[in-house]
Amino acid sequence: MSAFRVEVRVMPRAALLDPQGQAVEHALHALGFGEVARVRMGKHLVLEVTAGSRDEALARARAMCDRLLANPVTEDYDLAVDGGAAR
Amino acid sequence: MKRVAVVVFPGSNCDAETLAAARAAGSDAYFVWHRDTDLRQADVVILPGGFSYGDYLRSGAIARFSAVMGAVAEHAYAGGAVLGICNGFQILCEAGLLPGALMRNARLRFLSRPVWVRVEQTDTPFTSLYEKGEVLEIPVAHGDGRYVVDPRTAAELEAMDRVVWRYVRENPNGSTNEIAGVTNAGRNVVGIMPHPERRDAPALGGQDGARVFHSMEARHATQHAVDVRAVDDRHLRV
Numbered sequence: 001m002s003a004f005r006v007e008v009r010v011m012p013r014a015a016l017l018d019p020q021g022q023a024v025e026h027a028l029h030a031l032g033f034g035e036v037a038r039v040r041m042g043k044h045l046v047l048e049v050t051a052g053s054r055d056e057a058l059a060r061a062r063a064m065c066d067r068l069l070a071n072p073v074t075e076d077y078d079l080a081v082d083g084g085a086a087r
Numbered sequence: 088m089k090r091v092a093v094v095v096f097p098g099s100n101c102d103a104e105t106l107a108a109a110r111a112a113g114s115d116a117y118f119v120w121h122r123d124t125d126l127r128q129a130d131v132v133i134l135p136g137g138f139s140y141g142d143y144l145r146s147g148a149i150a151r152f153s154a155v156m157g158a159v160a161e162h163a164y165a166g167g168a169v170l171g172i173c174n175g176f177q178i179l180c181e182a183g184l185l186p187g188a189l190m191r192n193a194r195l196r197f198l199s200r201p202v203w204v205r206v207e208q209t210d211t212p213f214t215s216l217y218e219k220g221e222v223l224e225i226p227v228a229h230g231d232g233r234y235v236v237d238p239r240t241a242a243e244l245e246a247m248d249r250v251v252w253r254y255v256r257e258n259p260n261g262s263t264n265e266i267a268g269v270t271n272a273g274r275n276v277v278g279i280m281p282h283p284e285r286r287d288a289p290a291l292g293g294q295d296g297a298r299v300f301h302s303m304e305a306r307h308a309t310q311h312a313v314d315v316r317a318v319d320d321r322h323l324r325v
Contacts, residue, residue: 012190016235017261019195068152071145071181073188074235 004049004057007080010070011042045069054081089303091116092129094159094175096150101136101172101284108284109133112300121153131168131212131303132159134175136228136282146189146231147177156182168212168303169276173229176268176278185271185278186244187236189229193261197230201292202259204252204267204281211251211270213277215305216298222255223295225281232280234262234269244269251277 012018018040025039047064051057058081070077091114095102102118109116109131119126126132139150150156156178163169163184171179179185192198201224206217217223236244241263244250252268260280268279283296 016190017193017233019191019193019261023195068148069144071148071188073180073186073237074190 001050001052004051004054004081006047006049006057006061008045008047008061008065008069008077009042009080010045010065010075010077011040013074013076014040016074042075057081089114089130090128091131091133091303092119092126093117093133093135094119094121094155095135096121096137096139096153096174096178098139098141098150099135099137099174101174101282104282104284105133105135105172108287108297108300109303111287112297113304114300119155121150121155124154124158126155126158126162126167129162129167131170132162134159134169134171134178135284136173136175139174139178142174142231145177145181147174147179147181150174150178151181160184163271163273163276166273166275170213170299170303171276171278172284173227173232173280173282176280177231179276179278184276185269186240187234187263187266187269189231189280190233190235191231192229192259193233197228198232198259199226199228201226201286202254202267202281203256205255206251207253208248208251208270211274211277211302213279213299213302214251215302217302223252224286224293225283225296226285227259227281228285229260229280232260232262234260234266234280236263236266247272249274252279252281 021039021041028036049057065077091109093106095118106116177189180188206221209219249270251270254265254267258265270277283299286293286296
């Protein structure tokens, strides 16, 4: 068993209004960053997962996302483990 | 007299008003701590407003795994009446007892002020004493009140007359179809974003919310899901 560092990115689903992202975008425009568009704002969680393998750590983290970390109605998530990315 | 369990989570802050509103309507209301797992005595279960677990992660996301929620689901599946107010509504959505989710208000600001809602359905345990189409003034107090469902579910809610209250005059938080409250397919689980317990006496500025609690006490209001029949797509009490 070893400890794997799993990073979870949870984002509001693309079709849904993201007022926080919009507010940040407006602030960036106000600061003169006119080149920025479509700012979205989500959450980034870092987990240390003890597991027998990288795949097992990912599978457990995915289960955590499905049960608690992301809301399937409004959010999508992706996972990265120990530098490697997986979906 | 109905026995009404008001569930208290760490961070609930409308529990006392909700208990008082239920008692004022004649109910035998009592608190149930979130670690309790026995709701067998209850005719009605209310999840009150507040900020359970600090709204960490998402509003209601952590409370939904509290020990008591197994008993709430059991009560609901047996046809028992369940009302979620504000944070309670968020918890019921997170628990999957009601469809959809409540997201950050479209204009981001926390809203604490009266709004207007129209009573769309009166065949639920919490609206039976209202007239269809009545407009009520009831306060909201939320940061995450934007009701979101996928278009298919929204169409289904409309087709099955499951939108119980709808915002009128304005849509304060950007909710889909101006939805302020919904019910489940069995019509025994109901969620509402505004706070009826804050408008149940003239001293509180009005009593438009009082009949939510009086409806629970009305004789025909504890109809269980099995007593509701769908006839020509309309739900009828039998």
